[in-house]
Amino acid sequence: QVQLVESGGGLVQAGGSLRLSCAASVRPFSRYTMGWFRQAPGKEREFVAAIDWIGGTTIYADSVKGRFTISRDNAKNTVYLQMSSLKPEDTAVYYCAGRSSYLPTTQSGHYDYWGQGTQVTVSS
Numbered sequence: 001q002v003q004l005v006e007s008g009g010g011l012v013q014a015g016g017s018l019r020l021s022c023a024a025s026v027r028p029f030s031r032y033t034m035g036w037f038r039q040a041p042g043k044e045r046e047f048v049a050a051i052d053w054i055g056g057t058t059i060y061a062d063s064v065k066g067r068f069t070i071s072r073d074n075a076k077n078t079v080y081l082q083m084s085s086l087k088p089e090d091t092a093v094y095y096c097a098g099r100s101s102y103l104p105t106t107q108s109g110h111y112d113y114w115g116q117g118t119q120v121t122v123s124s
Contacts, residue, residue, distance in 0.1 A: 002026050002113045004096045009118030012086055016122070020081040022096030022115055030054065033099040034072060034079040037108055038092035038120075045095070049081060050104035059104050064090075086122045093117040 008020040026032050035050035049060045049070040058070050069082040079096060097111035105111075 002098070004098055004113055004115035006094065006096045006115045006118040009094060009120045011121045011123065014086060014088055014122055014124050016086050017082070017084045018086065018120060020083070020094055020096075020118060020120070022079045022081075024077045024079070024096075024098060024113075026077075026098055026113065029077040030074045031100065031102070033101050033104045034070075035097045035099065035104065035106075035111060036070060036079075036081045037095045037097060038090075039095070039117075040089075040092040043092075045108055047106040047108065048094070050106065051079065052104050053102045057104060059106065061106070083120070086120075088122045088124045091120060091122050093119050 003025040005023045036048040037045050039045040051058045051070045055072050067085045072079040095117045096115040098113040099111045
């Protein structure tokens with residue numbers, strides 16, 4: 001059974017930083033593209049960032065470009081999302097997702113596995 005478990009969410013003031021982690025049970029982890037999505041109350045789930053199987057290619061939503069960084073450690077089966085200069089509009093439940101492909105994508109429907117989500121709240 002494939003599991004993705006997010007951690008690292010919490011409450012932070014605007015301008016602050018958080019690092020989210022997602023531990024994956026998929027094997028081999030290196031064959032999976034990984035992504036982060038988020039969903040704010042009353043809004044649809046939206047793409048945040050994605051990374052290819054070796055970390056050579058990353059893509060970001062325009063709203064987080066320059067502030068968030070996605071990375072992965074294949075030896076630890078973990079993907080990270082470093083979030084800096086956080087804004088109140090970044091408040092959402094953040095989800096980790098895995099895709100059995102070498103190519104990252106922004107489309108949520110192309111991901112095969114999802115975590116349960118972790119709450120990030122940015123106060124003004």
